[in-house]
Each structure stands twice: as structure tokens, then as C-alpha cells.
Amino acid sequence: MINSRALIITGFVFLFFLLLLAKLFSIQILKNEYYTLIAERQQNKPKIIKAERGIIKDRNGEVLSFTRDNVSFFVDTRMMNESKIDTISKVFSKTLGKPVSYYKRIIRNGKRNVCIAKKVPMSKAFELKKLIVDGYFYEEDFTRVYPYGNLAAHIIGYVNRELKGIEGIEKVYDEILTGKDGMYLFERDVLGKVISVDEKHSVPPAPGNNVVLTINKTYQKILQEELAAGVKKYNGNSGVGIIMDPNSGAILALANIPDFDPANYNLFTASERRNRALTDTYEPGSTIKPFILSMLFNEKLAEENEPIDVEGGKIIFHKTRITDTHPHDILTVREVLEQSSNVAMAKLSTRISDELFYRYLRNFGFGNPTHIEISGEAEGYLKKPKNFSKLSKAFMSFGYEFSVTPLQMITAFSALVNGGILYKPYVVEKITDANGEILSSADPKRIRRVIDKEVSDKIKKMMVGVVENGTATAAQLDYVHAGGKTGTSQKLVEGRYVKGKYNSSFIGYLPADNPQIVCLILIDSPEIARYGGLVAAPVFKNVAQRLIEYDLNLAPVRKKIVRKKKLIEELIAEDINAKENNYDKFFNPTNEKKMLPEKPVKQNVQKGVMPDLRNMNLRDAIVILNELSVKYKISGSGKVVSQSIEPGVKLTAGTICTVKCQLNINKKVLNLN
Structure with missing residues (x-):
């Protein structure tokens, strides 16, 4: 009876060792590459490092938009105990100024990964980064900053939470402003603590390029x-x-x-x-x-x-x-x-x-x-x-x-x-x-x-x-x-x-x-x-x-301009002199209708035949010439007194008609009173 029990136990032990041997053979031989990869991922875990977005400046180098290198901090609540919670809460309370109870409440009420401080400025984040506690970690969390608020907002535009340009220069030059993310390969121990950085396989982030505007x-x-x-x-x-x-x-x-x-x-x-x-x-x-x-x-x-x-x-x-x-x-x-x-x-x-x-x-x-x-x-x-x-x-x-x-x-x-x-x-x-x-x-x-x-x-x-x-x-x-x-x-x-x-x-x-x-x-x-x-x-x-x-x-010369209103006599004299010296102009005063009988504009204009423009207002003559697609040159202004193409002549493509005009000005018209 005793021997049979011993044989059974021995058999189970032998079977266990056979199974263990088979598992080790599978791990070491059959699935060596698979488990090696898992081990490398656990020990040499890569971390993506975000690239800093480029700066937008005005023409004089004033920064209108930049990225602040903030950091967000997290804890994995599954790895927390009262001692760790107390340590983390005290450090954050001292650095950021909020009560210890505030941070304890966040950690205790959270599930899995919980953010306990978001977008902490680098000046304060530097102290928080020194804290080493299992289950406590941080990530770069950039913030786009517009130091002058609404200044040139419709030109600069804005970005979303992922720092992708949505409007303005931020959108149009998004690819240029966006840098290239890097990757650091960290070697960790079994507890996940960083032992060293694999410099050979790490790639530093490349910041985005800067855009300089014409804006002052x-x-x-x-x-x-x-x-x-x-x-x-x-x-x-x-x-x-x-x-x-x-x-x-x-x-x-x-x-x-x-x-x-x-x-x-x-x-x-x-x-x-x-x-x-x-x-x-x-x-x-x-x-x-x-x-x-x-x-x-x-x-x-x-x-x-x-x-x-x-x-x-x-x-x-x-x-x-x-x-x-x-x-x-x-x-x-x-x-x-x-x-x-x-x-x-x-x-x-x-x-x-x-x-x-x-x-x-x-x-x-x-x-x-x-x-x-x-x-x-x-x-x-x-x-x-x-x-x-x-x-x-x-x-x-x-x-x-x-x-x-x-x-x-x-x-x-x-x-x-x-x-x-x-x-x-x-x-x-x-x-x-x-x-x-x-x-x-x-x-x-x-x-x-x-x-x-x-x-x-x-x-x-x-x-x-x-x-x-x-x-x-x-x-x-x-x-x-x-x-x-x-x-x-x-x-x-x-x-x-x-x-x-x-x-x-x-x-x-x-x-x-x-x-x-x-x-x-x-x-x-x-x-x-x-x-x-x-x-x-x-x-x-x-x-x-x-x-x-x-x-x-x-205005390099700062001499105050002294202005005076011109006397009406000066305006009248200036106007009369200008008109007397420039008779050869377009001029259609109301009183002129009494001086010359005006030929009605609406005459029978035959297509392809030169009409009689004489005695017409120049304005009406031009309307007719445009309707007939006749190119023209104007000499003088006022009433048409002659035309280079006689009335009734058939028109050909490219023909140019020179129209001579003349004014009959009565100086009473120039009375500005």
C-alpha cells in the first residue's frame, strides 16, 4: 500500500518534471525569439519623446507663439500603498502648494493610471522628476503659448490639444512648425526602474522650424x-x-x-x-x-x-x-x-x-x-x-x-x-x-x-x-x-x-x-x-x-504743419486759371445746351457704316463708336466738329476714327458763387 502510494507520487513528480522540461524546451528552443523579444521590451522599453513645435516671431524677432515644455505626472494606483501615497502627496504639496489631502484623494479615488498634476512648468517639474517611487511616472506635455493674448490672433491662428495647427499660420505651416519626435531606449530592472539609457539605439527629438512673419x-x-x-x-x-x-x-x-x-x-x-x-x-x-x-x-x-x-x-x-x-x-x-x-x-x-x-x-x-x-x-x-x-x-x-x-x-x-x-x-x-x-x-x-x-x-x-x-x-x-x-x-x-x-x-x-x-x-x-x-x-x-x-x-522731420483754409478768391482764381489754360478738355455744362443745338443720340445707326457724329456731345459719340466696335482717337473736348471717316463710309476691321471736338465756353459758367 505504501509502495503503491510512493510510486504514484513519484510518477506525478516525474510527470511534473517532464512538463517543466517541455515548457523550458519551448521557451528556450522553440519560442526563443518570441520570449527574447518580450524580455527586451520589458527590459529595454522605448519611450517616445515629443519634438518641440517651432516658434512664430514678428519681423523684429519678438516671439508671438511658442511651446512651453510642461510635464504631466501620473501614478499607477495598482502599485500604490499608504506609504507611497503619503510620500508622493507630501512632495507634490510642498512643490505645487496644494494640500496633502488633495493629492491623497486623487490617488485613492483613481483607477489604474491617474494624472495627479497636469502641465506642470519645467521650473517646478524638475523637483518632481527627482522623486523615485514604484508606480510613479511622468510624461512631457507641451503647451502652446501666445504671450500677447489676442495680438494678431487672426494671422497666427491656433492649435488643438495635440498641437496640430487648426487655423492661420499654425495651420498653413503646420508641417514646417512640427518637429520630428525622438525615441529613448531605457533599460529597466524587473521592477520597472530605469537602469540606463541605450544611447546607441536612441534618437533625440528634432524641434520644428521657426516662422518669421512680416508683422510688426x-x-x-x-x-x-x-x-x-x-x-x-x-x-x-x-x-x-x-x-x-x-x-x-x-x-x-x-x-x-x-x-x-x-x-x-x-x-x-x-x-x-x-x-x-x-x-x-x-x-x-x-x-x-x-x-x-x-x-x-x-x-x-x-x-x-x-x-x-x-x-x-x-x-x-x-x-x-x-x-x-x-x-x-x-x-x-x-x-x-x-x-x-x-x-x-x-x-x-x-x-x-x-x-x-x-x-x-x-x-x-x-x-x-x-x-x-x-x-x-x-x-x-x-x-x-x-x-x-x-x-x-x-x-x-x-x-x-x-x-x-x-x-x-x-x-x-x-x-x-x-x-x-x-x-x-x-x-x-x-x-x-x-x-x-x-x-x-x-x-x-x-x-x-x-x-x-x-x-x-x-x-x-x-x-x-x-x-x-x-x-x-x-x-x-x-x-x-x-x-x-x-x-x-x-x-x-x-x-x-x-x-x-x-x-x-x-x-x-x-x-x-x-x-x-x-x-x-x-x-x-x-x-x-x-x-x-x-x-x-x-x-x-x-x-x-x-x-x-x-x-x-x-516722419524724420518733426515740424508741425500749419494749415489755413484758402480764401474763396484764391479758389476761384485757381479754378478759372486752370480752365482757361485747359480748354481742350471734356466739358458738358448745363448752360451749354442753350449755346449749341444738340443732335439727338438715338439716330438710325447702320451696322458696318460710319455714322454722322458731328455736333454730338463727345460722350454720346463714344457710345456709338463703342457699339460699332470702332477704335477711336479723341482730339479736344465738347462737341464733335469733325471726324476722319466720312459719314456713310463702310467700316473695316481695325479702322481708327479720329474725332475732333471743340468747346464754346461762356465764362459765366465758371461763377462759383
Whole structure:
């Protein structure tokens, strides 16, 4: 009996050893590679080290966005006991200042891995890293920091919790800003403690590259503060401001009100985060008038001192009433711009063909996106000539029937005052690596010449008159002359113009003789006042005055400008002299109808046959020639007295007709009283 029991026990022991031997054979021989890999993973556990995201700076090296190297700390509650909990809680309480009970409660109530302190600054994390307790560990937990809060938020954009760019430069340059994560291979003991680091197989993280913007931080601060003050003062819905270098296209500042804090972007609405300078379009109103005059000057269809009859500021144009804010009888073209006459602009617009009118606006960049680096840009709307009505050019000449973005407007305006060159706007100056070495840099990109330099110089001088004598006197500066143009346009909402809702704008430049900056101010729906000269121009002045105080290059000579209003006699003398010396101009005064019998415009015009233009107003003659697709050259102004192609002659393609005109001016018309 005893022997049988011994045999059974011996058999079980032998069987156990056989099974153990088989298991060891499987581990050591059959599955050697598998278990070796498991052992290596346990002993040589790799740890991913996050790469630091690159920095965004302004043009002067001021840091606008950077990554703070924070650390988050954890405990594995399955490895905790009262002694460990007490030790950890006391160290954290001493370092971070919260009660010991706070940390004990977190650990005791937690399950598995519990975060006991999130995003601890490196200055304090350094002490906490020294603590060695089984089940206690930490991870790098970077935080994107925007040190100046909402400054340039619509340009910089923001990132999500994973530090991935969502909007603005953070999004567009996400790949460049994002570094390459590293990996450290740690050798651990059976308890999981780090014994050593395998330097041979470890790869250090590579930080992201840095993006340097064209933005000037101080310019940006001034623009945002004054724009916000303007929106508040005039009780507007929103505001947009842009400052650009007209000689390169570099954006020096861009602001939207309301704005947001990129570090807490989720607390703001989509409307507040929207970059209206790029996404929102508006009808530009009278700010378009210098563009129309520039095309007329460039085609030699108008001159600065020629007189225009504005008929008391009211006309019926193709059965539609067009009016001016202030009534005038006779204005020179220069005064047309200064006084912002819609009537005169409507008349002047008839001198240029539909195709040429459209081509100039297109060449200024309207109807096309600028392709700036920031995403979400709208292209605006520019009607094609085939869709023009009889009123289109007239209405477009004072800023209706097409829409632009603020960025398009300031880009085009820069071409108007820089000598006639359209530049591509840009906001990124260069890309550098973490050590400051330049990897790439942006050079001004010239797109095309739009107008001649002489025309640009003329328009530039005329817009100084707008500030000194016209609708923008509220933009006058103390130490430097500025030029610019006001604009007021009724808002189009769901296809209808809304009464009492206006876009009030001003776009100006300084110094007047050599523009270094162009600044656009747009206030949406101000309830206090409505005209651009009363709302936007004062905001421009406040911005410009502060810029001059900050940047000595804008006004190196600080001599206060003494202004005096011209005597009425001086204005009359100046006007009469200009007109007497410039008879060879377009001039359609009301009284002239009594001097010459006017041939009716609506005559039987036979296609392909030259009509009789003699004794017509030049404006009506041009309309007929355009309808017949006849190229023409104009000599003089007023009534047509002769034409190079006789009436009744068959027209051939490419034929050019020279039309000679003459004025019969009665000096009584020049009475400005």
C-alpha cells in the first residue's frame, strides 16, 4: 500500500518534471525569439519623446507663439500603498502648494493610471522628476503659448490639444512648425526602474522650424487698440484694419474686431474667429474712385484740371437718379475726387469702353484671390463686360455692383500709390531652423504694372487734396502729409440694400510724397455717423499718429504743419486759371445746351457704316463708336466738329476714327458763387 502510494507520487513528480522540461524546451528552443523579444521590451522599453513645435516671431524677432515644455505626472494606483501615497502627496504639496489631502484623494479615488498634476512648468517639474517611487511616472506635455493674448490672433491662428495647427499660420505651416519626435531606449530592472539609457539605439527629438512673419508687433498692437476703440465709439458691428508696405506687399499688421484668444479658442464663436479681412466681401463705395480716374488718366481720357458740370449734384442717368452728398455746379476732375462726386464719376465712366474698364479693374486684382499664405480667402465679385447693363459702369465708378475683400482693396490701392506696380501680399518673411539659420526667405513678388508711374504720381497728389481739402479732413496729421480716400456704401443683405446699414471706410497712405505704409480702416454698420470721412478717417488718424510717434522713419522731420483754409478768391482764381489754360478738355455744362443745338443720340445707326457724329456731345459719340466696335482717337473736348471717316463710309476691321471736338465756353459758367 505504501509502495503503491510512493510510486504514484513519484510518477506525478516525474510527470511534473517532464512538463517543466517541455515548457523550458519551448521557451528556450522553440519560442526563443518570441520570449527574447518580450524580455527586451520589458527590459529595454522605448519611450517616445515629443519634438518641440517651432516658434512664430514678428519681423523684429519678438516671439508671438511658442511651446512651453510642461510635464504631466501620473501614478499607477495598482502599485500604490499608504506609504507611497503619503510620500508622493507630501512632495507634490510642498512643490505645487496644494494640500496633502488633495493629492491623497486623487490617488485613492483613481483607477489604474491617474494624472495627479497636469502641465506642470519645467521650473517646478524638475523637483518632481527627482522623486523615485514604484508606480510613479511622468510624461512631457507641451503647451502652446501666445504671450500677447489676442495680438494678431487672426494671422497666427491656433492649435488643438495635440498641437496640430487648426487655423492661420499654425495651420498653413503646420508641417514646417512640427518637429520630428525622438525615441529613448531605457533599460529597466524587473521592477520597472530605469537602469540606463541605450544611447546607441536612441534618437533625440528634432524641434520644428521657426516662422518669421512680416508683422510688426507694435504696429499690430496700435492697429488693434485703435480699431477696437473706433468700433466701440461709433457703435459698429465689427471692424477690419490692415497696414501694408505698398512697395513690397508685406503685411505689417492685420486686425479684426471682435477678436479672440488663440490659447482659449474654444471659448469664442466662429464669427469671432473669422478673419474678415480675407473672408468677407463688401462694395467699396467711393474708395474705388481714384482707381477709375487712374484708368482714365492712363488712357488719356481725362485730365486733372478739366471742368466737369455736376449739375447741382443731381442727374437722371438712363432713367435712374444719381446724386451727390453736397451740391456743386462745376468741379475740376481733381475736385471731383476731393468732393467725391458720384455724378461726375458716372459721366466720366462713359468715356471708357466696357472691356477696358473691366480689364483695368481685373489688373488691379479685383475679382481674383490674392493667394496670401493664410487660408480661407474669398475672391470677391467682378461682373464681366457681357453682363454690364447701361448703368453698370456708372454704378461701379462709385463703388457698387461689385465686391472686394479688404485685403484685395489695400493690395490694389498700394499699386495706385507705389508707381503703378501690383505686388502679391505676403505675411511670412522667412523660415529658420531652431538655431536661427535661414532656410528660405520671401522676396516681394511683382505681379504686373497696372498704370504708368506718372499717373500714379498724379493720383497720389490728388488724394492728398482729399485729406487737405476734401471729405477726409478728419485724417489730417500733425507732422506729415497723408493722402487717401473715404468710402461709404449701403450694405447689400440678401439681394436688397438695407436702409441705415453702411460700410464706412477710409484707405490712406503716408508720407504723401513717398508712401511707406498704406492703412485701410473698415467699420461695419456704425450707428453713430455713417460716412467714411466721419467714422473711418478719424481711426486712421489715431493709428497713423501713434505709428509716427513709434517709428521715426515715417516722419524724420518733426515740424508741425500749419494749415489755413484758402480764401474763396484764391479758389476761384485757381479754378478759372486752370480752365482757361485747359480748354481742350471734356466739358458738358448745363448752360451749354442753350449755346449749341444738340443732335439727338438715338439716330438710325447702320451696322458696318460710319455714322454722322458731328455736333454730338463727345460722350454720346463714344457710345456709338463703342457699339460699332470702332477704335477711336479723341482730339479736344465738347462737341464733335469733325471726324476722319466720312459719314456713310463702310467700316473695316481695325479702322481708327479720329474725332475732333471743340468747346464754346461762356465764362459765366465758371461763377462759383
